[in-house]
Each structure stands twice: as C-alpha cells, then as structure tokens.
Amino acid sequence: MTATVGTSPDVKVHKSHMRTLVGTGIGNAVEWYDWAIYATFSPFIASALFSQADPTSAVLSTLAIFAVGFVARPFGGFVFGWIGDRIGRKTSMTVAVALGAVGSLLIGIAPTFAAVGAFASVMLLIARLIQGLAHGGELPSSQTYLSEMAPKEHRGFWATLIYTSGTAGILAGTLLGAILTATLSKDDMSAWGWRIPFLIGGALGVYALFMRAKMKETEAFEAEAPNEKRLPIWPQIVKYRKQALQVIGLTVGLTVVYYIWGVVAPSYAATSLKMDRGEALWAGVVANVVFIAALPFWGKLSDRIGRKPVIIASAAGAALLHFPMTWLLKDSPWQLAVSMSVMLFFIAGSAAIVPAVYAELFPTHIRTIGVGVPYSICVAAFGGTAPYLQTWLGSIGQAQLFNVYAVILLLVGIAFAFSIPETKGKDLTV
Structure with a gap:
C-alpha cells in the first residue's frame, strides 16, 4: 500500500514511512503526557516535595515550577532548532525525546521534603528545567518534520497528527489519574501513587x-544545498x-x-470548585475525545478553503x-464535560493546522529554529504562566480578570491571522 508524501508527487509512502510517522506521534504524545500529568498530580507533588507548613504556598510553588519549566523552552527551541536546521530534523527529535525521558524519571524518583528538606524542591526544579529544554525543541522539530513529510495538498490534514498524538498523551495521563484516584487511597496516592505516571513517562520516552x-x-x-545549512543563525x-x-501572535x-480548557480544567474544577477529583478527570476524558474527533474535520477543511478562514x-x-x-x-x-467539549471543538480549529501554518511561513534552512524560538518564547510567557495566574487571581476573588485576559489574547490571534499570507498548498522546498 502506497500514498504520495513530501513535496514531490514521485515520493511514495511505504511501511517504513508509516513507522516514521508513528515515531513522530509517540514522541510528541510522551511530551504532552509529561506536562499533563504534572498539572494533574500537582496537589500530590506539592504535598510530597514542599513544606506543608503552608499548603496554599506549596501548591503555588508547585505551579510556579510548572511555569519555570516553560522558561527553559526558548533555550530548547534555539538549541534543538539549530540542530534540526543544521544536522537534521531526525537528530533533533531523537535527542529531545531522550532528554525529556530523563526529566520524567527524575521526578518519579525524587526524595520527599520530609526526607531531605529543600533538596526535594530543588530536584523537582532541575527535572522541570530539563523537560522544558527538551520539550522546547520537541514540538517545533516534530511539526517541521511532519509538515515536510506531508503531501502539500493534504498538509493541513496531516498536521492534525501533532495535536492528535499530543491529546492522546494528555488523555493517557488523565485516564491514569482517574484510575489511580479510584483504586488507591488518598494516603497511598500521597505516599507513592503519584510517582507511577512519571516513571511510566520515562519508560515511554525510552521507547x-x-x-x-x-x-x-x-x-x-536532504535536498537543501550544503551552503544554506551553514548560514549564520x-x-x-x-x-x-x-x-x-x-x-x-x-x-x-x-x-x-x-x-x-484542555489541560488544567479538571484539576481546577477539583481544587477550586471542590468537584470530585475522579469525576472531574473522567469529564476531561470525554472532552478530549471530542477534541481528537474535531481535529481532522478542521484539518481537511483548511485544505479545501484555506488556513486563514479556519x-x-x-x-x-x-x-x-x-x-x-x-x-x-x-x-x-x-x-465540566460540556463546557470543555464546546471550547475544545473550536480550539481544535487552530490547533489542527498551526503546525502546517508555522512551517509554511519559513524557508527550509531556517524552518525549525524560525518556528521553535518564537513559539517557545510565547508558550513560556503565556502558556507557562496561565495556570499560576488563574489560580492566583481566583484566590484573591478576581477570576473574571483572567477570563478577560484570555479573550483579549484570542482577539490578538484573529488580528494576526489577517496579517499572514494564505499558504494552503505551498511547496516547502522553495
């Protein structure tokens, strides 16, 4: 069985190419799984690795380290972007997933605050910085790789693999959280149960x-001229x-x-709205299934009517x-299930195709780092601080300010959508 792929109609997809695409999806899923389980199990991490003299401060510190992990992403975007544009997309993706596995394993084996004091918090910080560095390079590398492998007429549809595999990773982490919460006592979860997802994440990263x-x-x-690969960054x-x-933008x-809506909503519902944690996680599972189902719809639509309208x-x-x-x-x-599902259906429109749109904005010799650095800076500055900002504003009774902030940023995105050229069907070898 064969199909066209890449930028040339003469290139064929065989089983080896399918194995390559599966490798891309699995690595991307592991990255998203790692970040999702941190958000899901943050209350248990806070109780195990921080002082319990002030539980609220411990939770906020845990979320702050979540944000610190994002700070490392721009450096990862630059380092792995350079590797991807100078040495190869494959090398960049392989090294990134290995480093991410190390970070996950470090969290899984971290000693408790009761055992070693502040060193437990320091070890968590180091692990998150390692993960941030790796994940800052993983997403732009895999996005670039997939976009270059896809047939240009169907690149929007192929690009949906990024968020499909990533959401599958989130879904796996959410399901694991629901199962562990239902089967283990609260004491067991606090003592050792929360470590299981991180150890599994490390093993998946090795695979x-x-x-x-x-x-x-x-x-x-491979078709790029050698002198273009040596251009100053x-x-x-x-x-x-x-x-x-x-x-x-x-x-x-x-x-x-x-x-x-896609990552922290179940945890927010459980901690701030006092919803049963297991039921909140299952509601998140339902919504993420809706999200996965919506992605190919939007991807195919963008291949028909264009990227900008979508x-x-x-x-x-x-x-x-x-x-x-x-x-x-x-x-x-x-x-929770209905609100998450409705929002994720519309969020899926942009999520489905931005991997293709990003790649289509840059030429081959700067494509990985051109996407990786600005994307990582943006995710660090806005995505990394979102859970903390949401929790802090809620704690002082100003939750609506966070909602206003989110809507304003969506309007910024609409404005920038009007500024980009229509790139549907663009040849990426040019």
Missing part, C-alpha cells in the same frame, strides 16, 4: 527514543523577524485557552463562547 532512531530524514532537508532570525512575530490566544473561525468561536462556558461550569461533572 520513543528507539522508534525515532529508525526514522528517515525529510526530503526537503542570528542574521536569518532577524531577516525573518516578521514571520517570528506572526508565530507569536497566532499562538498567544491558542496556548492560553488550550491550557485552560484560524479566524476557530479563535472567534472560542472568544465568543469562553464566558458562557465559564458561567456554565459550577460544581457538576456534566457541566
């Missing part, structure tokens, strides 16, 4: 490492600063509303429905 070692490099990178980043700013709203419709729908869905969410699992 993804071996899968990626078998991958092939993209046609676009910083002048090229400056040259394509407009495209870098467009990546940031398209990402700000998406990253914040996605972390609100991005605008997605951000506008999310902006219009953010407040109604926030008002719907009170203390019932069905309310």
Whole structure:
C-alpha cells in the first residue's frame, strides 16, 4: 500500500514511512503526557516535595515550577532548532525525546521534603528545567518534520497528527489519574501513587527514543544545498523577524485557552470548585475525545478553503463562547464535560493546522529554529504562566480578570491571522 508524501508527487509512502510517522506521534504524545500529568498530580507533588507548613504556598510553588519549566523552552527551541536546521530534523527529535525521558524519571524518583528538606524542591526544579529544554525543541522539530513529510495538498490534514498524538498523551495521563484516584487511597496516592505516571513517562520516552532512531530524514532537508545549512543563525532570525512575530501572535490566544480548557480544567474544577477529583478527570476524558474527533474535520477543511478562514473561525468561536462556558461550569461533572467539549471543538480549529501554518511561513534552512524560538518564547510567557495566574487571581476573588485576559489574547490571534499570507498548498522546498 502506497500514498504520495513530501513535496514531490514521485515520493511514495511505504511501511517504513508509516513507522516514521508513528515515531513522530509517540514522541510528541510522551511530551504532552509529561506536562499533563504534572498539572494533574500537582496537589500530590506539592504535598510530597514542599513544606506543608503552608499548603496554599506549596501548591503555588508547585505551579510556579510548572511555569519555570516553560522558561527553559526558548533555550530548547534555539538549541534543538539549530540542530534540526543544521544536522537534521531526525537528530533533533531523537535527542529531545531522550532528554525529556530523563526529566520524567527524575521526578518519579525524587526524595520527599520530609526526607531531605529543600533538596526535594530543588530536584523537582532541575527535572522541570530539563523537560522544558527538551520539550522546547520537541514540538517545533516534530511539526517541521511532519509538515515536510506531508503531501502539500493534504498538509493541513496531516498536521492534525501533532495535536492528535499530543491529546492522546494528555488523555493517557488523565485516564491514569482517574484510575489511580479510584483504586488507591488518598494516603497511598500521597505516599507513592503519584510517582507511577512519571516513571511510566520515562519508560515511554525510552521507547520513543528507539522508534525515532529508525526514522528517515525529510526530503526537503536532504535536498537543501550544503551552503544554506551553514548560514549564520542570528542574521536569518532577524531577516525573518516578521514571520517570528506572526508565530507569536497566532499562538498567544491558542496556548492560553488550550491550557485552560484542555489541560488544567479538571484539576481546577477539583481544587477550586471542590468537584470530585475522579469525576472531574473522567469529564476531561470525554472532552478530549471530542477534541481528537474535531481535529481532522478542521484539518481537511483548511485544505479545501484555506488556513486563514479556519484560524479566524476557530479563535472567534472560542472568544465568543469562553464566558458562557465559564458561567456554565459550577460544581457538576456534566457541566465540566460540556463546557470543555464546546471550547475544545473550536480550539481544535487552530490547533489542527498551526503546525502546517508555522512551517509554511519559513524557508527550509531556517524552518525549525524560525518556528521553535518564537513559539517557545510565547508558550513560556503565556502558556507557562496561565495556570499560576488563574489560580492566583481566583484566590484573591478576581477570576473574571483572567477570563478577560484570555479573550483579549484570542482577539490578538484573529488580528494576526489577517496579517499572514494564505499558504494552503505551498511547496516547502522553495
């Protein structure tokens, strides 16, 4: 069985190419799994690795380290972007997933605060910095790789693999959280149960490492002239600063509303709205299934009508429905499932195709780092601080300010969508 792939109609997909795409998806899923389980199990991490003299401070410290992990992402975007554009997409993706596995294993074996004091918190910080560095390079590398492998007529649809595999990772972490919460006592969860997801994440990362070692490099990178691979990086980043700013503008709203509704909503419902934690996690599972189902719809639509209309419709729908869905969410699992599902359906529009859009904005020799650096800066500045900001504003009775902030960022994304060229069907070898 064969199908066209890449930028040339003469390139065929065989089983080896499918194995390559599976390797891309698994590595991406592991990255998202790692970040999701940290958000899901943050209350247990706070109780185990921080002083319990002030439980609220411990939770906020845990969320602050979640944000610190994002700070390392721009450095990862630069380092692994350089590797991807100079040595190869495959090498960048393989090293990134290996480093991510190390970070997950460190969290899984971290000693408790009761045993070693503040060193427990320091070890968590180091692990998150390692993960941030790795994950800052993973997403732009895998996005670039997948976009270059895809047939240009169906690149929007192929790009949905990024968020499909990533959401599968989140879903796996959410399901594991629901199962552990239902089967283990609260004492067991606090003592050792919370470590299980991180140890599993480390093992999955090792498996993804071996899968990626078998991958092939993209046609676009191999066809690039050697002198283009040796061009100085910083002048090229400056040259394509407009495209870098467009990546940031398209990402700000998406990253914040996605972390609100796709990642931290079940944990927020359990901690702030006092919803049963197990029921909140199951509601999150339902919503993420809806999200996965919506991704190919939007991806195929973008291949037919263009990228810009889909991005605008997605951000506008999310902006219009953010407040109604926030008002719907009170203390019932069905309310959480419905509000998350509605929001994730519209969020899926942008999430499905931005991997293709980002790649289509840059030429081959600067594509990975051109996407990686601005994307990582944006995710660090806005996505990484979103859970902390949401929790802090809620604790001082100003939760609505956070909602206003999210909607404003979505409107920024709409404005930037009008500024980009229509890139549907673009040849990525040019």
